Amino acid sequence: MTAFRTHLEFLRKTDDCCSLERPDSPSPQVIASEALRADGPAVRLTAADDRINLVSGVYGGVDQLSRQERYPWTRLGIGLGVDRDPEYVDVLETIAGLGERIDKRDVTYVERAATATDRTVRELGFPTPPGETWPHMTLGLLSVGTDEGTYWAPLHGTVIDTNTIRARVPDAITDRFARGEAVTVALGVPSEALASTTLLTVTDRLGEPIEDRRVGSTVPVIPTAGGVVPSSTEVVLEAKIADKQPDTRSEKRAFWEQLVDGSTLTLDVTSVFTRENAIVPFTPLGVPLADDLQLVGLALAAQLYDRVNNYWGVSPVEWLLLPAAGRLGICVISTEILYAGFEWQLSNFLFFFSDCFDTVVLVDEDTSPRDLGQVFGDIWVKAHPARDWLFSEPNAPVARLPTYSRDDTGARLYIDATWDPRWEEAYIAPRVSVTESYPPTLRAAIQGSWGEFGFDADLDDVL
Structure with missing residues (x-):
């Protein structure tokens, strides 16, 4: 304690x-x-x-x-x-x-x-x-x-x-x-x-x-x-x-x-x-990113993460996040796609156990929860609006937390921002990053130059 x-x-x-x-x-x-x-x-x-x-x-x-x-x-x-x-x-x-x-x-x-x-x-x-x-x-x-x-x-x-x-x-x-x-x-x-x-x-x-x-x-x-x-x-x-x-x-x-x-x-x-x-x-009430908002978001994420990984007998979910920047109206979940239709089943599972959000975003299991920008980048890189943005009928119960809708009913949306597991790895584009944009020989030369100047930082940690 x-x-x-x-x-x-x-x-x-x-x-x-x-x-x-x-x-x-x-x-x-x-x-x-x-x-x-x-x-x-x-x-x-x-x-x-x-x-x-x-x-x-x-x-x-x-x-x-x-x-x-x-x-x-x-x-x-x-x-x-x-x-x-x-x-x-x-x-x-x-x-x-x-x-x-x-x-x-x-x-x-x-x-x-x-x-x-x-x-x-x-x-x-x-x-x-x-x-x-x-x-x-x-x-x-x-x-x-x-x-x-x-x-x-x-x-x-x-x-x-x-x-x-x-x-x-x-x-x-x-x-x-x-x-x-x-x-x-x-x-x-x-x-x-x-x-x-x-x-x-x-x-x-x-x-x-x-x-x-x-x-x-x-x-x-x-x-x-x-x-x-x-x-x-x-x-x-x-x-x-x-x-x-x-x-x-x-x-x-x-x-x-x-x-x-x-x-x-x-x-x-x-x-x-x-x-x-x-x-x-103390917390300034109603302010974005305030303590009370963060506490509730982490508590809800902990509950859903625990439930979803104890449902199928396996633990397909790497992490689950309710970003405070979205006032907990969006649920992001990093998961393995176990079988065809799993993304639909998982999204409906989350909607059933929580009425806080009306949007679920599924991302690949190698995505990090530390980089929310990468998460939202995957939405437009991997998810085709005509195929992977799936709306429910407009008669779902209205979500509690989103501030843009206060009608009696609403629509739920899940976005499958994962690579299709049926694709061969050779056809899946590598994730673009600063370190991967330069060949290993050039990166090694730069790191050697840094060493001569007295810097001991790892290049991959810095870039």
Whole structure:
């Protein structure tokens, strides 16, 4: 388990997190949005007063349409302990594993990292989005303790009074509590806790205690008034439910809120616990490439990747990606074509298990998830519009996430951007790249010249 602040330290050591003094103006939301737009590193905003420190971009923020050394899964993969330069499939498999059932509970209780404080929630200094009145808390967890165990759910809250929070949570968990019961809000939790809760939310699996999932045995916890929360949590807010009602909010929403129905809770905070120099993640809502969008995209991709590779008895799929640049409205899948008609069957399988996207793009198994430009290049190089762009009848259910259609029905499209497996290899054009455009003798001569100038880089890594 990697504590949240340890995760940030790893990012700092790899020059993927910069620190700025938290200004009074502009809003931290504006700074975070500009950093995301510029493909910058994670941004830590350090407060010189008693307010909490903030950080944005911890779970994503990279545009795959431009050449980068970082990828949308890199920062989360580091937080999950996969690797300093994690492979995409390793991150998917790690996320999918966090939601697995376990036969025997193995919960580790340790000492609480946060200590009691007399500060109010308002005094903690959560950021207020431009044009809005109340501070927002995002990327948080709500913990509910019952006799069966503890349930975790994502939370998006607004601080509407000194110690009053209006929070939106999924309906799937609201039947676990009633007015007057105790709950706990946890902010600044380990990546395992946040990723697993996002996965369970978007796959409709919040109805089982967290102790029965693998993450329940990998994240050390502490008991609180409202159930267990990760022991290294930066800010812990113990509260009681004052009111519960259907959601009626009109302000911007976190991305998971677009996928599941939710309810609004009014929470009266009774105790505030914080770590020294507490730091809390936040996401600018509605901004392209923001953390909440990246988290949901990776969670959905992990679920679909796991399901599709456990369906046929073999594992034909190399990777599956829901690009954040397309707001998860497109599903790209790298796969072996097992037999004639497999591409049609695979596409319909994906449409059946998810209503987020209305377009599936199939690419060859040797295509890399790191180069989204190559993926879209294959669409026009390999897929003939008259033969490989296949639309359904215009009576399919409308997809949830694409923003260009809001009718009752729509059409689904899959694009087969793979070489026909029946073709002989001699008739398949080689992929064009800089290194393959020059003969080996010329490349060797250039690399020798570089060596004379003192450069030790591998030519294939540079070009």
